[in-house]
Amino acid sequence: MAGGLNLGNHDIGVLAETTVPGSVRPGETISERPVDITLTMPELLRESTVTLLGGQAAEGASTDAAITLTTGGQTSTVAIPNLSSPRTDIPQQAGSPWLIPATGTVPAITVPAYAADSVALGMPKDFSIDATIHTKTTTLPAELTCGGPESLDLGSIPVSGDPVTEPTTGPTTPPTDGPTTPPTDGPTAEPTDGPTAEPTAEPTDEPGTIPVELVGSDIVAPGDTLTFSFADEWIAKKVSFELRSKPIDLGTRTVSVSGEASVRIPTDAPEGSHTVRVLSSSGELIASVPIEIEAADASDVDDTDDDYWSDDVLASAGGPGAGIAVLGGVLLLAGVAVMTLRRRAGRS
The missing domain is CATH 2.60.40.10 (Immunoglobulins)
Incomplete structure (x- = not known):
């Protein structure tokens, strides 16, 4: 969300729920499944959003949320490409808890062939969020980087049983006892005196992709x-x-x-x-x-009220330092809450 309020890096409280198998085998594919995440906003953020911005509701989405899989001494990352939160009312009363529900889908995961003992699931150390704050008269875009809490554990899945292997198939026809055609006595065509085409001066395609x-x-x-x-x-x-x-x-x-x-x-x-x-x-x-x-x-040049959040207005509120302090408190999907995680155990 280019051009929005850049709210910096903040901690965020998360409660995540998803179903996981009771156990898996190396090479087994775990089917895709939904994940429900509840974001907990601190009271200071709620008060700042309501009193300073006139915030009535909020919505947002993460473009790079992911979970990590650790097993056999190695860690890999699986992206959650569609984690988002619908428009949700912001509590207007002091002390009222501000909870933002978010949903997404964890794609199908193949358990690594080197998996042993268990597969530990975890949240990434940080991820970004594009957010929108709704007021009575306008909407305010914002972007931020959320730092994960100290504990990133989401639980683990036991690894047991033999590795999953794909069955092999045999040859489609029985082998022949000899050559399928008799050998020729000489070359099938006269050799040419030179190359059939002039070589190109340079390669036709550059290797790789344009980054x-x-x-x-x-x-x-x-x-x-x-x-x-x-x-x-x-x-x-x-x-x-x-x-x-x-x-x-x-x-x-x-x-x-x-x-x-x-x-x-x-x-x-x-x-x-x-x-x-x-x-x-x-x-x-x-x-x-x-x-x-x-x-x-x-x-x-746009002279409408949408330019209210210009540098000039922030400067009039007490200079760049004060502007940054106000924007730092206007985080839609942030906070200094402790991450509480629980897993709804189930067998796929």
Whole structure:
């Protein structure tokens, strides 16, 4: 949700329920199944959302939620691609608990062939959320990174029995005792004097895939949003953006399940030719994308009340420090609650 309120990194209280088999075998496939998650918001967040923003209801979705599987000394991750929460009323009375239900589907999982003793299930250390706060007159988009609690355990599934193996099939015809056709006495065709075609000067296709592409025009104005498309291997990974020649940090984003991430050009960015550098979480350069920044058309400036959350208004509320403190308390799907997890045991 490019351009929304960036609420930073926060802890979040989670109660998760799903059904799991009583035991599994190495190589066995666990069918997909629903998961119900309840997010618990702290009272301070509820009060800030209601009194400062006039929040009436909220909804949101996670683009990179996942569970982890640990067994045999190795850990793998399984994405939950459709974890979302419908529009839910925000309690208006002080002290009223603010609970947000979310649902999703855990896809089919194949138990690793190296599984031994048990498969431990767990939540990831962090995941991102795109949220929307509804007031009486408007909606406010927001984005945040949720840090997992200290305990990430979701339970475990015992591993027992022999590994699952696929049956093999035999040859479709019995083997022959000799060659199917008699050997020829000589070559079937005269050899050619040279190559049948001229070799190409260069390979026709580059190996691999293009990791990053700019979606839309490369001519933008200060304040515009740039959206980048990433190769599949970057989905759910964090990337950072930097505007050059004079380095300007454009922030860090998590690539969504649709393979996209967006950043906004600063309103004070100078005009002219620039390059947007895309970096991995380890600082490795992924791509350099050239853009041209032109002056914004004054007729495109929006002077409506939707600009209430501009930098000027935040500054009038006490300067950048105060603005950041207020936005930090406006987290839709965050809190400092302790993660309580329980599992509804069942046999698939």
